[in-house]
Amino acid sequence: MSDVIKTDALIVGAGPVGLFAVFELGLLDIKSHLVDILPKIGGQCAELYPEKPIYDIPGFPSVTGQGLIDNLIKQIEPFHPEFHLSEMVASVESIGTDTAPLFRVMTDAGTQFETKSLIIAAGGGSFQPKKPPIPEIDTYEEKSVFYAVRRMEDLRGRDVLIVGGGDSALDWTLNLQPIARRVTLMHRRDEFRAAPHSVEQMRSLVAEGKMDLRIGQVTGLRGESGLLSSALCRGSDNAEFEISCNAMLPFFGLTMKLGPIANWGLSLSENLVPVDTEKFETSTPGIFAIGDINTYPGKLKLILSGFHEGALAAQRVYRYVYPDKRLTFQYTTSSSSLQKKLGVEA
Amino acid sequence: MTKLQFVDFGGTARMVDAPAGSTVMEAAIKNAVPGIEAECGGACACATCHVYIDDAWQAVVGPPTSMEEDMLDFAYDVRPNSRLSCQIKVTDQLDGLIVHTPERQA
Numbered sequence A: 001m002s003d004v005i006k007t008d009a010l011i012v013g014a015g016p017v018g019l020f021a022v023f024e025l026g027l028l029d030i031k032s033h034l035v036d037i038l039p040k041i042g043g044q045c046a047e048l049y050p051e052k053p054i055y056d057i058p059g060f061p062s063v064t065g066q067g068l069i070d071n072l073i074k075q076i077e078p079f080h081p082e083f084h085l086s087e088m089v090a091s092v093e094s095i096g097t098d099t100a101p102l103f104r105v106m107t108d109a110g111t112q113f114e115t116k117s118l119i120i121a122a123g124g125g126s127f128q129p130k131k132p133p134i135p136e137i138d139t140y141e142e143k144s145v146f147y148a149v150r151r152m153e154d155l156r157g158r159d160v161l162i163v164g165g166g167d168s169a170l171d172w173t174l175n176l177q178p179i180a181r182r183v184t185l186m187h188r189r190d191e192f193r194a195a196p197h198s199v200e201q202m203r204s205l206v207a208e209g210k211m212d213l214r215i216g217q218v219t220g221l222r223g224e225s226g227l228l229s230s231a232l233c234r235g236s237d238n239a240e241f242e243i244s245c246n247a248m249l250p251f252f253g254l255t256m257k258l259g260p261i262a263n264w265g266l267s268l269s270e271n272l273v274p275v276d277t278e279k280f281e282t283s284t285p286g287i288f289a290i291g292d293i294n295t296y297p298g299k300l301k302l303i304l305s306g307f308h309e310g311a312l313a314a315q316r317v318y319r320y321v322y323p324d325k326r327l328t329f330q331y332t333t334s335s336s337s338l339q340k341k342l343g344v345e346a
Numbered sequence B: 001m002t003k004l005q006f007v008d009f010g011g012t013a014r015m016v017d018a019p020a021g022s023t024v025m026e027a028a029i030k031n032a033v034p035g036i037e038a039e040c041g042g043a044c045a046c047a048t049c050h051v052y053i054d055d056a057w058q059a060v061v062g063p064p065t066s067m068e069e070d071m072l073d074f075a076y077d078v079r080p081n082s083r084l085s086c087q088i089k090v091t092d093q094l095d096g097l098i099v100h101t102p103e104r105q106a
């Protein structure tokens, strides 16, 4: 097991709100680590709408989802935040007191933190693969149906059916083709969203007879005690057909699920975390919730609200991290000490 | 006002009024029509506003754009008459439009 990482603040979620919290905390000399289950930074903005313009970020008449994230990453650089990506915060245990909170936090990858404050900026929850509503699919999960490939070796020598038309579907088709007994890619139409060069590679494998491409949708599964034997499918012409396979990988994009946050002992209200509007603290002192994940009277799920919430939460975190120091209010335009932290002093 | 009719999977029909310029999805959400979730609020980013256009209306409504086609990849049981209702703008021509909601949104 790795050493325990000690930090002032641990931020769950590297969406826009978690990112800006790094800035507000950093101005107050509070060091943060961020954990996100996604392999990339940016939450919904980067995952769901990187190319779409947002029109209600103050000071930006228009900025794309990815553009906003790129700017935020640049803005927080002076504070050297440490990112732990592709890891999900799994458990939180309180080992301090109400006045001097301390938490032991563990990710599903085994990383351990000891933090004086926990800032939940988990948005709509952790991104998880969408499960297609195929009847009885859950009885095959983990044995024959996989939404992510953890160990490629598990699929060696198997007849693998991959469903989808995006990058995940095409990448896994190409990665698994050499080691599977046979790979079949199925997509509902003969057009793919994936990168053109992977589509080309797939098409030449099909032309060489090294894999199959079928156009259609899976409507049912056949098998016994979790072991798949074939998938029932329907083509675009409505013709029914069956593909024999003993492993299936459906790639239908991502959806957000509250996930492990439900087990951290916080009071919840309809899958959201209630907070006060002075400090944005939860029912547990030292644990804060900001951005889409929280709720309070009048809450708006807007990025700008999340920024404000982070600024106020940081003030309270300061009291836990520096109980003996007094906090003075300062502007970044005029405070030489803030400018020094930002690396912009004249 | 344009009249729209939503027929659910069980066959129950609901009639709603929609102002021109709004979307079929917005009309459904405003009137709490079941069977449409619209998680992303109409940004063509979730595919949970999937509907089937009634046969008689397909030519009037027209086909999806390529961005919408890409998003339909995430919907379940996509058919030739599938559309994402947030991408259909209400116009006078659509008065009386009938759409069918799927058994479930993926």
Ligand SMILES: Cc1cc2nc3c(=O)[nH]c(=O)nc-3n(C[C@H](O)[C@H](O)[C@H](O)COP(=O)(O)OP(=O)(O)OC[C@H]3O[C@@H](n4cnc5c(N)ncnc54)[C@H](O)[C@@H]3O)c2cc1C
Residues within 6 Å of the ligand: A012, A013, A014, A015, A016, A017, A018, A035, A036, A037, A038, A042, A043, A044, A045, A048, A049, A053, A054, A055, A056, A087, A088, A089, A090, A121, A122, A123, A124, A125, A126, A127, A258, A259, A260, A261, A290, A291, A292, A293, A301, A302, A303, A304, A306, B040, B043, B045
């Ligand atoms: C299509 C679309 C258009 C939008 N347009 C606008 C707009 O115009 N203006 C506007 O203000 N807002 C808009 N929004 C809403 C805006 O994107 C959200 O308010 C914003 O992303 C919330 O930021 P966040 O940081 O709170 O959460 P998110 O962006 O949801 O990020 C949360 C992150 O936390 C991670 N996470 C959750 N649980 C865990 C865990 N246990 N362990 C590790 N990581 C975890 C998730 O993987 C995710 O990356 C839009 C949203 C969508 C979907």
Ligand code: FES
Residues within 6 Å of the ligand: B025, B037, B038, B039, B040, B041, B042, B043, B044, B045, B046, B047, B048, B049, B071, B084, B085, B086, B087
């Ligand atoms: S509401 Fe999300 S795609 Fe239509």
